[in-house]
Amino acid sequence: MADSLPSHASVVVIGGGIMGCSTLYHLAKLGVSDAILLERNALTSGTTWHSAAQVRALRNSQNLTRMIQYSVDLYSRLEKETGQSVGWIQKGSLSIATNPDRLTHIKRQEALARAYGIDARSISAAEAKERWPLMNADDVLGAVWSPDDGRVSPSDVCAALVKAAKGLGARIFERTGVTGILTENGRIKGVETSQGTVMCDAIALCTGLWSRELGAMAGAEVPALACEHFYLLTKPIAGIAGNMPTLSDHDNHLYIRDDSGGLLVGCFEPMGKPIAPGVLNESFEFGLLPEDWDHFEPMMMNALHRLPALETAEVKMLLNGPESFTPDGTFMLGETAETRGLFLGCGMNSVGMASGGGAGMNLAHCIVHGHTAYDLSEADAKRFAPVFNSLDHLMARAPEILGTHYDIAYPGKQLKTARNLRALPLDAEYRAAGAHMGQVYGWERPLYFGKTSEPTPRFERPDWFTNVGAEVRAAHEKAAIFDASPFGKIEVEGKDAEAFLMRVCAGHMNRKPGSVIYTAMLNDRGTFESDLTAQRLGPDHYRLFTGTAAIKRDMAWLSRHAEGFDITLTDSTEAYAVLGLMGPEAARIVAECGAPELNELGYFRQTGAHLAGIHVRAARLSYVGEAGWELTCKATNAPALYAALTAAGAVPAGMFAQTSMRVEKGFCAMGHELDSDMTPITAGLDFAVRKSGGFIGAEALAAARASGTRSVIVSLVLDDAEAVPLGHEPVYRGDSIVGKTSSAAFGYRIGKPVALAAVKVPLAEGERVKVDIARRLCDATVTLGPVFDPSGSRMKP
Ligand SMILES: Cc1cc2nc3c(=O)[nH]c(=O)nc-3n(C[C@H](O)[C@H](O)[C@H](O)COP(=O)(O)OP(=O)(O)OC[C@H]3O[C@@H](n4cnc5c(N)ncnc54)[C@H](O)[C@@H]3O)c2cc1C
Incomplete structure (x- = not known):
């Protein structure tokens, strides 16, 4: 039967x-x-x-x-x-x-x-x-x-x-x-x-x-x-x-x-x-x-x-x-979002x-x-912007993807179909400034500026090497604008906003209004679901800034843990533009634009202000290691704000410059150093975790801490200035592979290629290792912290 x-x-x-x-x-x-x-x-x-x-x-x-x-x-x-x-x-x-x-x-x-x-x-x-x-x-x-x-x-x-x-x-x-x-x-x-x-x-x-x-x-x-x-x-x-x-x-x-x-x-x-x-x-x-x-x-x-x-x-x-x-x-x-x-x-x-x-x-x-056996976020069912489910875009993109199956994995390579799906508020301004665009979560983001032609794909120093160098120099010596508008933005509002975030985030979410709080969002294994920055706008209102491609995943995670809390969650990503104004001249520029008081704002603090008559929320922090503010304004006001900042001397900088500066500063990023196999302890970010507990993952972290788990992230500076590490390269100590690079770039401020790496054995400051770039073993020196401005004095007022 x-x-x-x-x-x-x-x-x-x-x-x-x-x-x-x-x-x-x-x-x-x-x-x-x-x-x-x-x-x-x-x-x-x-x-x-x-x-x-x-x-x-x-x-x-x-x-x-x-x-x-x-x-x-x-x-x-x-x-x-x-x-x-x-x-x-x-x-x-x-x-x-x-x-x-x-x-x-x-x-x-x-x-x-x-x-x-x-x-x-x-x-x-x-x-x-x-x-x-x-x-x-x-x-x-x-x-x-x-x-x-x-x-x-x-x-x-x-x-x-x-x-x-x-x-x-x-x-x-x-x-x-x-x-x-x-x-x-x-x-x-x-x-x-x-x-x-x-x-x-x-x-x-x-x-x-x-x-x-x-x-x-x-x-x-x-x-x-x-x-x-x-x-x-x-x-x-x-x-x-x-x-x-x-x-x-x-x-x-x-x-x-x-x-x-x-x-x-x-x-x-x-x-x-x-x-x-x-x-x-x-x-x-x-x-x-x-x-x-x-x-x-x-x-x-x-x-x-x-x-x-x-x-x-x-x-x-x-x-x-x-x-x-x-x-x-x-x-x-x-699981779907x-x-x-x-x-x-x-x-x-x-x-x-x-x-x-x-x-x-x-x-x-x-x-x-409830989770894969090891991190597979690159295959996460929640990683695509809704716009990609459109039949027209799929009909255009799928045949190109078939054709890229055997492509050489050149750095910075961009797909050609299903482009221009989402435009930044400053799209026209960036194109006028010669932006070479890259697609992230459907958004077109400037990778670098001063584009004169399509870059030639290559593994050696890229065509954009000097362009990016100029942007880094601007941010280091004068002032540059880094566009963070596509960051996912989530409004958490309601009388339980603090209690909710104290539960879902490992950071110090009970800091007063006016604070900026960096936090990990962990699962019950104590590993990263996300990392984000929160601005506490009022007793019952936080704005979370999360990764560009993380918004769907993070909204799903937050909603799924919201039961029993009196809060509302709103995705406000498209309502606001965010311009990171960074560099030693940022102080002069905000003063000239009518908000000298911003220079008094402490590190990891935020406040409302008017720049060139436009209301902004200015947060004192830096992802690139230079002093400045992330300025959030209504998306519709972004062109006027940008016009005022550039008239005062700031120049736009792209994602490649930001990555180079991030890696020099040793800042970890989701999808690179941070993933669901990594805890804040192994990522060297335990300083941002509440030791009093009470959040998802606290028990697992406490146990890991008690067992002596330590940070596994180190910085590497390569001897050969011409070497081009890209990430995903094995790191050798002697004949043994002891780890793998997770992010890499040319560090313009230190004049050498630099990488972050996760290592499985403790390495000492100054220790010599080798990075395997396409089977060429390149000598490198270990640093247990940022290779640029380790004290952070440049980015703090
Ligand atoms: C020509 C060719 C060569 C390939 N060569 C390779 C190779 O060398 N190596 C490699 O790794 N991969 C190769 N692949 C890819 C590989 O074969 C596929 O990725 C794989 O077989 C897909 O398996 P699947 O289970 O996802 O889908 P499928 O095998 O298509 O299974 C899906 C099943 O779902 C059933 N189904 C659909 N709707 C319903 C419904 N409503 N209710 C119940 N059942 C439903 C269908 O009947 C079907 O049996 C090749 C593919 C092709 C076309």
Whole structure:
């Protein structure tokens, strides 16, 4: 008798591709014995069944690398665990470079892989040719060899995961499509299906390219869209005997491997083909899209160059399958901001098989424990501005993201599509001043000024080096304006405002009105959910300033902890502009603009004032290490304020100048030094934490403090002024990797490249270490504090 749907399940996994199967398996492993998986067709019948299923660990970020490493471990042990073969073939992968920048790119990835114990080594073009004799290696400059990479049979992996999950109590329902999602007060209650209703506490949404429409059923934004993705299959070719490594020829947009004695040649062409929602519906079961030889032709030419044997090969088919892409090329994992209990595991950007093992593990961990197994904020389901859920923007952006899959990770690189979505109040002024814009959370922000042409992407000193230097010099010697308008701004108002913030923030939130308070917002593990600056405007009113991209996430966190407090929370981000006026001449400028009294304002104090007749709230603080104020005014008044400040001698400065100055000052930033694996103690920010407790995370912090946990953040100054560290580089002491850089820049005020790094062993002031920049070990000196103005005298009045 067919199994019937239960009336209740604690977790409903929707979708039976790799993400759904892996999530179900890991839920079962974590003891959720009543989880069910609903698949409207047959398991794997969406995208997973036709995946090329390569598992390649080299990535640009530490935790995505770590996650794929987990997948490798899982896939290599599943057969033993379940008795079900998964077709795991561990023949390694070969990444070739045909230009110097690609060589740098793959060597940077190799360096990062080594930091995680992944075997990856540089080899010569000749050795690469030995490993792939069919390849034309004439233009190959070098390669990285990763022996542990492999590939799987996607359907068999899913079968093994499901078999193990069933053994632990999970149940699978095929031919059971979800037709509606039930919510109550913004919380998941259940699902309606073609076979009846199931009440549940949580949903894991693993519905691949259909996730945006499923998310909408629950009122959540899921900005992902499918594109066509191609690989060519040939009949057997002489010279292919047995399994070979995967060959990555990313300069030619190709991945290549053997398949049943022939070749499989896949591509990420520069601009993909988007698929509008609705085109592929539930009848698309084990479906494929039509061949498109015109579109594939340039890639075919590239393939013929790399593999001359293709010339005479017989083509079996040009497979065209759909795959979903997100606005930034990373998948979405975790609970949505809009709907409690709705967890996303989708938008896999063509690495669903490689990531699936680790992503499913992290998603299950998130559902069961409330957080991923390690920080995955780069994949956070709450990271996209609502504007990105627009279909028009997705139709433009998704094909570009497909094309960037094999891009070289140049510093400062910007996407071209779906731009100009959100303009700063001073957008026109900045463009008139020659701003080169970068997109953050949909906002166009000046990266640097004095733009004369598009910068040439490179790993050496960038085109903007002198522009940024001039902006730093202005802030250091005269006065510069740093635009902080896109910072998330949240008004916390009501009679319980202080009590609420004392609960959700670790800082001294009970300081008097007129104060500025820097605070960490922690979870109950004592690690960072966010860090923010609060201005206490009155006894019952605070304005919180949080990261530009953190607003959705922070609003969700605050709202979810507001129950029982008499407060209101309002997102006022767009109502106000914030101009950071910084530098030794800032004092003269505010006096000339009619507010000399601001010079009497103490550090971390704020007050109302009028500058050139415009009401501002001036807060005395500095993120760049020079004296000044962050001036908040109505967005509509920003042009007049800017005109007055620039007429008095201030010049605009961009984000690159700010980052350089921040790193010299050793100020930690969310997403760089601070994340959900870091506590204020390990980040060296315990001074800003209330030792009296009473806030979320206090117990965990007290325990960590008692056990002698210490700061792990150090500053590094590199000897070689020409070296260009970018962050994510291993740090060596002797032959051992002792840490990794988290932010890096050229420090114009000290005249040397500078980095912040998290280290796992204590390092002493002045100790000598090496930073691995694309396998070149650069000497550096450790400083246990800011490398510029350690006493902070320049920024305090
Ligand atoms: C040509 C090609 C080659 C690729 N090669 C690689 C590779 O080499 N390495 C790699 O890592 N990745 C690769 N990928 C990507 C990888 O295959 C995908 O990322 C992955 O398979 C996506 O899995 P998923 O579980 O997210 O989605 P899917 O496999 O699409 O699963 C989603 C499931 O949800 C079901 N569903 C949808 N709506 C409902 C509903 N209302 N109710 C119930 N069920 C529903 C669907 O029927 C479907 O089965 C490739 C992709 C393509 C197209």
